[in-house]
Amino acid sequence: MSTSISLEEQFRGLVLSLKEMNPTWMACDIADEVQSYENPPRLRRDALRRKINRILRRGTIKDKPRCGAPRTVRTKQLKKTVKRLLHLTRGQSQRKVVSYLKRNNIKGEKTSVQRVTKELNLKPFKLRKAQKLSRMNRVRRVACAKQLIKKFGARKARSKWQWNRIINTDFSGIFTIEGYYNSKNDVVYAENSSEISPDLRNASISKYPVGVMFWGAICTKGLIPQDGPINFTQWLRDQRPKNNSKRFYMTGELYAKFLDEEAIPAIAEVVEDQDEFIFQDDQDSKHRTKVAMNVIADHFEERIEPDDGDAKFADVWPIENVWGMLKEKTRAQTFDNLDSLVDFISLEWQKITPEQCEAMIDKIPKRLAQVIQRDGNQVYKD
Numbered sequence: 001m002s003t004s005i006s007l008e009e010q011f012r013g014l015v016l017s018l019k020e021m022n023p024t025w026m027a028c029d030i031a032d033e034v035q036s037y038e039n040p041p042r043l044r045r046d047a048l049r050r051k052i053n054r055i056l057r058r059g060t061i062k063d064k065p066r067c068g069a070p071r072t073v074r075t076k077q078l079k080k081t082v083k084r085l086l087h088l089t090r091g092q093s094q095r096k097v098v099s100y101l102k103r104n105n106i107k108g109e110k111t112s113v114q115r116v117t118k119e120l121n122l123k124p125f126k127l128r129k130a131q132k133l134s135r136m137n138r139v140r141r142v143a144c145a146k147q148l149i150k151k152f153g154a155r156k157a158r159s160k161w162q163w164n165r166i167i168n169t170d171f172s173g174i175f176t177i178e179g180y181y182n183s184k185n186d187v188v189y190a191e192n193s194s195e196i197s198p199d200l201r202n203a204s205i206s207k208y209p210v211g212v213m214f215w216g217a218i219c220t221k222g223l224i225p226q227d228g229p230i231n232f233t234q235w236l237r238d239q240r241p242k243n244n245s246k247r248f249y250m251t252g253e254l255y256a257k258f259l260d261e262e263a264i265p266a267i268a269e270v271v272e273d274q275d276e277f278i279f280q281d282d283q284d285s286k287h288r289t290k291v292a293m294n295v296i297a298d299h300f301e302e303r304i305e306p307d308d309g310d311a312k313f314a315d316v317w318p319i320e321n322v323w324g325m326l327k328e329k330t331r332a333q334t335f336d337n338l339d340s341l342v343d344f345i346s347l348e349w350q351k352i353t354p355e356q357c358e359a360m361i362d363k364i365p366k367r368l369a370q371v372i373q374r375d376g377n378q379v380y381k382d
Contacts, residue, residue, distance in 0.1 A: 005061075011041065012061040015052050027052040073107045074116055081106065082116045090127075130315075130378035137312050138376025145316075145368040147308050152278075154365045162278065163364055166304075167219045167267060169281045171232060172323045174211040175345060177335040212338055214345065215263060218319045219277065220361050222354035225266040228346025235262060252289025259295045279303040280317070315379045316367045318360035322352065 005013075018030050025033075031049045034040055041048060058064070078101075085097045094113050101108040108116075133141070153160035190196050214229035223229075235258060240248040250258075264274075271277050279300040281287050288306055296303055314320045329348050335341040370379045 009061045009063075012055050015055045016059065016061065019056060027056060073109075073112050074119075078106065078108050078112070079116050079120060082108075082113060083120050083122070086117065086122055087120075128378075128380060131312055133312060133376065133378065141312055141371050141376040144308060144313070145371040148304075149365055149368050149372075151308065152365070154369065156362060163361055164220045164358075165276060165278045165302075166361060166364070167217050167224070167271070167277050167279055168317050168319045168361070169215070169217040169224075169263065169279070170317065170319045170323070171282070172214040172216070172229065173327070174213055175327070175330060175341060176209040176211040177338060177341050178209040210338060212341060215258070216319060216322065216349070217263070217267065218322060218357050218360065219271065220354070220358040221270050222357050223322065223349060223352055224270050226270060226350070228342075228349045230262050230266065231342055232258070250286060252286045252292050255286050256289070256292040256295045259292065264295075264299050274299050275301045277302075280309065283309055316364060316371065318357070318364065321360055322349075325352075 015030055018033060019025060027049045030052050031045055034048065035045065043051065082097055085100060086092050094117060097113050098108065098110050152162040155161065188196055188200055212231055212233040215232045216229035217224035236248060236250060239254060268274060277300065279296055283306060326345055326348055335344065367379050
């Protein structure tokens with residue numbers, strides 16, 4: 001059980017202390033003194049005076065003894081047991097606590113456990129998705145974060161600030177024509193389940209849903225391309241030889257070709273002088289091939305080097321935020337075909353303004369600082 005003093009007990013202690021320091025003061029004098037404070041109790045003066053009178057008569061900060069029969073279920077021992085089982089315990093639930101109490105012949109049904117949990121001010125928090133980080137990953141993240149802050153600046157007001165020159169690029173995950181359903185939150189309200197039609201109740205899901213992967217970029221001037229991300233799945237399909245029916249995979253040579261034919265022309269439409277900007281892409285090994293590096297060197301004087309960036313920076317780069325926002329927009333939505341999905345993504349993409357992009361870029365050094373403060377652990381939304 002917690003031994004901390006409640007706000008009510010603190011107030012009683014203040015009243016008794018004022019009386020002890022000023023023996024001649026009456027309840028009205030103490031009320032005047034308390035009301036002169038910066039944060040006085042939210043009571044009218046007469047109500048405050050009556051409350052102070054009661055405290056002075058009792059002469060203690062403790063609560064009055066509870067009237068009636070003593071508690072037999074929600075006892076101090078039960079509260080201590082519930083807190084021990086629930087507090088900061090992963091995978092625990094009230095149902096499991098009730099089962100534990102029954103196995104050990106301790107009084108406490110479901111309702112009692114719920115009330116005790118509320119009295120203890122314990123609230124359930126959902127687990128957050130995070131990258132799987134080893135110890136070496138965390139050490140590497142901290143080293144890279146320090147290097148990037150040192151190289152591109154930590155504060156926008158300083159002359160060292162260069163984040164406004166960054167072009168952050170990346171491929172999205174797979175967007176499917178079938179929306180993501182959460183069995184806990186995606187519900188239909190009705191008086192009885194029998195009145196819900198099958199079309200409304202069922203969430204039909206294919207075993208292998210059709211999907212598409214996009215490529216996009218973000219800089220202080222806005223998203224790239226401006227009219228919507230590039231459909232990389234379609235581009236890759238177009239590169240497959242006509243007589244080859246096997247699955248086609250991206251290679252370093254194909255990535256270099258994609259940059260040269262699609263990505264860099266799209267960047268050129270948004271930024272006037274590419275030499276003024278710093279290119280950043282993923283740390284994938286295909287992106288580090290000599291042919292891909294040469295294509296980037298032909299168009300950009302600077303880039304974030306592989307030794308400076310880290311493959312586990314999905315919680316730092318703002319383009320990941322953009323993909324996350326688009327994923328959320330498609331949640332629980334079903335599209336007739338890939339074209340309608342691509343059109344929807346493009347429409348939502350165009351709604352993100354250059355001002356929003358600049359704000360996301362400006363937060364990069366702050367997130368890097370959080371990576372350092374958290375010893376390389378995952379950084380979450382502000």
